[in-house]
Amino acid sequence: MKIAADFSQRAVVHSQSQEWIASPMVGVNRKPLDRVGAEVARATTIVSYDPGSEFTEHVHTGGEEFIVLEGVFQDEHGSFPAGSYIRNPPQSKHQPGSEQGCVMLVKLWQFQPEDRTHVRLQMNKMGQVPLPNHKGVSITPLYKDEIEEVSLLHFDMTSEYTLDALGGAELFILEGSIQESDDILLKHSWLRTPEKTSLTIKSGKNGAKVWVKSGHITDVENQISRVQNA
Numbered sequence: 212m213k214i215a216a217d218f219s220q221r222a223v224v225h226s227q228s229q230e231w232i233a234s235p236m237v238g239v240n241r242k243p244l245d246r247v248g249a250e251v252a253r254a255t256t257i258v259s260y261d262p263g264s265e266f267t268e269h270v271h272t273g274g275e276e277f278i279v280l281e282g283v284f285q286d287e288h289g290s291f292p293a294g295s296y297i298r299n300p301p302q303s304k305h306q307p308g309s310e311q312g313c314v315m316l317v318k319l320w321q322f323q324p325e326d327r328t329h330v331r332l333q334m335n336k337m338g339q340v341p342l343p344n345h346k347g348v349s350i351t352p353l354y355k356d357e358i359e360e361v362s363l364l365h366f367d368m369t370s371e372y373t374l375d376a377l378g379g380a381e382l383f384i385l386e387g388s389i390q391e392s393d394d395i396l397l398k399h400s401w402l403r404t405p406e407k408t409s410l411t412i413k414s415g416k417n418g419a420k421v422w423v424k425s426g427h428i429t430d431v432e433n434q435i436s437r438v439q440n441a
Contacts, residue, residue, distance in 0.1 A: 212252065215245035215403065218379070218431045222403040223394050226257050238264025244401050251441055253320040253434045255381070257399070260284070260315075265308025272441055273434075274301040274322030278334075278422060280385070280399065282313030294335035296353055296361075300326045316383055320438045321427060323358060330354055339365050347414075348372045359427040366414035366421070374410040379403070379428020382412070387419030403428075 215222040231240035238261035246254040279295040286305040339349040347370030351363040
């Protein structure tokens with residue numbers, strides 16, 4: 212299966228207008244953003260757990276990265292409310308579920324194979340640092356390695372920030388709205404941009420909170436190859 216699989220092209224999805232698609236597990240539904248592969252895939256997906264639903268225990272051979280958008284996600288490692296940012300590295304395993312239901316942004320098979328770093332952060336409880344020369348914009352760093360950088364950008368009303376995405380980037384709108392080029396991105400909209408691009412992000416009248424992942428598009432072909440060889 213291929214969805215938004217040309218990584219040399221800009222991709223935008225307004226997920227609030229998408230229909231949910233049933234997964235193989237009862238009570239777990241999905242909205243695909245990009246995907247290369249079948250059930251084992253390099254994928255970016257919005258996932259919904261109905262109350263009381265769960266997956267069977269499984270190993271994340273290629274790693275799993277996610278944000279809890281609504282509700283509370285649970286596994287044997289704890290309960291993770293909305294605002295949680297989690298990285299489960301390659302070869303980690305768990306049995307995920309949700310007693311009350313939840314919605315998550317999930318990314319699979321987008322890690323370096325040697326990565327064994329677990330990350331469990333409560334983004335809503337973290338501080339932020341003003342960005343020099345960008346009035347009304349601040350940042351919360353979340354993760355960085357030799358390939359990628361992940362952070363939250365916080366925008367006051369009608370603020371502006373330029374992102375030089377030499378290694379490509381993804382933006383996911385957690386709160387508020389932004390404009391980038393001719394696209395207006397509302398809550399839970401997603402933007403992916405290819406390598407060697409520059410983004411000019413302008414927040415709306417209510418400001419915005421934007422999850423940003425950059426640099427990783429340079430490694431896409433390796434990620435896809437690892438999925439195909441799994």
